[in-house]
Amino acid sequence: MKKLKIKTGDTVRVIAGDHKGSEGKIMRVDINKNKVIVEGVNMVSKHEKPSAKNPQGGIVEKEALLHVSNVSLIDSKSGDTTRVGYELRDGNKVRVSKKSNEVI
Numbered sequence: 001m002k003k004l005k006i007k008t009g010d011t012v013r014v015i016a017g018d019h020k021g022s023e024g025k026i027m028r029v030d031i032n033k034n035k036v037i038v039e040g041v042n043m044v045s046k047h048e049k050p051s052a053k054n055p056q057g058g059i060v061e062k063e064a065l066l067h068v069s070n071v072s073l074i075d076s077k078s079g080d081t082t083r084v085g086y087e088l089r090d091g092n093k094v095r096v097s098k099k100s101n102e103v104i
Contacts (some may be wrong), residue, residue, distance in 0.1 A: 002031050004068055005084035005095065010104075012071040013081050014041055019066075023074065027063065035065040042066050075099050 006012065008029055014022045024039040044064045050057035072081035075097045083098040095104040 002034070004029060004031060004034070006036060006068060006071065006073060011074045011076075012036075012038060013074055014038070014066065014070055015072045015081065016070040017066070018042075026071075029068075030065065033065065034068045036068055036071060037063045037065055038071065039063065073097075073104070075102075076104075077102060 006026060006029065008026050010026050011023065012026060014020055019041050022038070022041045024041045026036050027039050028037040030036070040063070042064045043061050045059050045061055048054055048057050048060050054060075073084055074080070075082040077097070077100045080099065082100070084104065085096045085098050086093055087096045088094075089103065096102065097104055
């Protein structure tokens with residue numbers, strides 16, 4: 001099974017591509033495609049047919065997928081991007097910031 005070091009709810013910064021420098025919270029992670037959806041980043045216009053949920057139909061703005069390699073986790077202490085490592089602390093495997101060495 002694949003494992004990503006970024007989880008839903010993490011705050012990330014886009015480090016490559018058209019939306020470089022944008023920040024947001026991860027809304028969804030697609031492990032099979034190695035992609036994530038970041039809130040308010042990579043907005044695209046989609047045409048929707050009328051349905052019971054949306055009787056008018058029309059053009060809707062929504063977030064598109066970004067590759068996980070194009071985002072980096074933001075360290076809560078310094079506010080800068082950081083890499084993620086794993087350590088055993090008190091018998092539990094936890095995610096650790098490589099810059100500040102704090103549990104994420």
